Amino acid sequence: ALADQxxxxxxxxxxxxxxxxxxxxxxxxxxxxxxEPLAEEVAAEMNVDVEKIRHIIKISQxxxxxxxxxxxxxxxxxxxxxxxxxxxxxxxxxxxxxxLRDQIGEIFNDLAPREQKILRMRFGLDDGVSHTLEEVGSExxxxxxxxxxxxxxxxxxxxxxxxxxxxxxx
Numbered sequence: 001a002l003a004d005q006x007x008x009x010x011x012x013x014x015x016x017x018x019x020x021x022x023x024x025x026x027x028x029x030x031x032x033x034x035x036e037p038l039a040e041e042v043a044a045e046m047n048v049d050v051e052k053i054r055h056i057i058k059i060s061q062x063x064x065x066x067x068x069x070x071x072x073x074x075x076x077x078x079x080x081x082x083x084x085x086x087x088x089x090x091x092x093x094x095x096x097x098x099x100l101r102d103q104i105g106e107i108f109n110d111l112a113p114r115e116q117k118i119l120r121m122r123f124g125l126d127d128g129v130s131h132t133l134e135e136v137g138s139e140x141x142x143x144x145x146x147x148x149x150x151x152x153x154x155x156x157x158x159x160x161x162x163x164x165x166x167x168x169x170x
């Protein structure tokens with residue numbers, strides 16, 4: 001009953017027994033060898049494969065709450081405050097993206113409204129969906145060849161634009 005209730009995450013009784021055996025073997029090998037035993041050595045002693053030992057090590061780790069205090073004093077930080085939010089945008093990246101967007105907007109403003117819309121549709125700048133020459137052509141009531149020509153002309157204007165030099169760092 002204690003094995004079923006003792007942990008935050010329940011581990012089956014047979015695994016609790018295996019973890020206990022692993023701990024005993026590891027402790028004995030530590031005394032015999034005078035160093036931490038390798039997973040291979042423990043596996044050989046227990047007559048199991050190394051992957052099983054790695055699995056035992058993984059599930060036997062203690063669970064620590066992200067709300068656990070770190071440090072001393074009244075203004076304790078919690079462990080969760082030190083874990084990076086990998087999905088969040090880093091402020092420097094956000095600022096760089098905003099600057100890039102502004103500079104691209106500056107270049108786009110020198111294009112004709114029709115050229116702007118064609119490039120936005122072709123490269124999916126508004127909705128994230130790149131449209132084909134055919135789709136853009138039907139939107140403007142012209143052939144796909146004409147859209148290709150307008151797109152090429154607009155891209156050439158962008159390549160020749162003075163503000164393009166500012167974008168080299170991106």
